[in-house]
Amino acid sequence: MPGYSRAEKNEIVREFFSGAGPEDLPVCGHCGEEFEIRMEYLKESVLVRVDCPGCANGFSWRPPAATSDWQALHLQYFSERASDDRPIRCPYDDSYVLSTEFSDGSMEFRCPYCNRKGRAQKASS
Numbered sequence: 001m002p003g004y005s006r007a008e009k010n011e012i013v014r015e016f017f018s019g020a021g022p023e024d025l026p027v028c029g030h031c032g033e034e035f036e037i038r039m040e041y042l043k044e045s046v047l048v049r050v051d052c053p054g055c056a057n058g059f060s061w062r063p064p065a066a067t068s069d070w071q072a073l074h075l076q077y078f079s080e081r082a083s084d085d086r087p088i089r090c091p092y093d094d095s096y097v098l099s100t101e102f103s104d105g106s107m108e109f110r111c112p113y114c115n116r117k118g119r120a121q122k123a124s125s
Contacts, residue, residue: 003057004029013048013061017095017113028052039112046112063115070109070118078109079123090114 004012008029015026016037025034033054040047051058070078078097081088088097088109095113101122102108110117 004059009050009059009061012050014093014095014113016048016050018089018093028054028057030057031055045115048112063113066115066117068116070116075109075118075120076123079107079120082107082109083123090116092116 012026012035016035019026025037027034031052031054033052036051036053038049040049045063048061049058050061074091078088078099082099082101088099089095090097090111090113093111093113095111098110098112100108100110105122106119107122108117108119
């Protein structure tokens with residue numbers, strides 16, 4: 001069974017990061033089985049491991065080097081959404097943005113697909 005092209009890999013990972021949640025996993029284009037997807041959080045990005053239990057195809061994916069960090073307006077918007085417990089979507093690729101809150105009241109926002117990141121103070125509700 002042939003592997004996945006670069007475009008297929010990117011589409012599978014993008015679908016995973018922009019999907020509704022863990023119950024909405026992308027399916028293999030070769031056999032139709034749901035992928036088994038695991039993420040490892042590295043210091044500067046994530047490593048995504050994708051395996052198909054049906055046809056035994058698989059691959060690993062890392063995001064590209066970020067072309068830029070978030071702009072101040074993005075961070076303000078993310079902070080406001082985080083303080084209201086609303087989901088945050090990347091304006092560049094529509095993936096869910098991951099957030100981490102620190103004890104000093106600041107938050108870091110990172111898009112796992114495009115690898116943009118930035119830190120801001122949490123907005124007050």
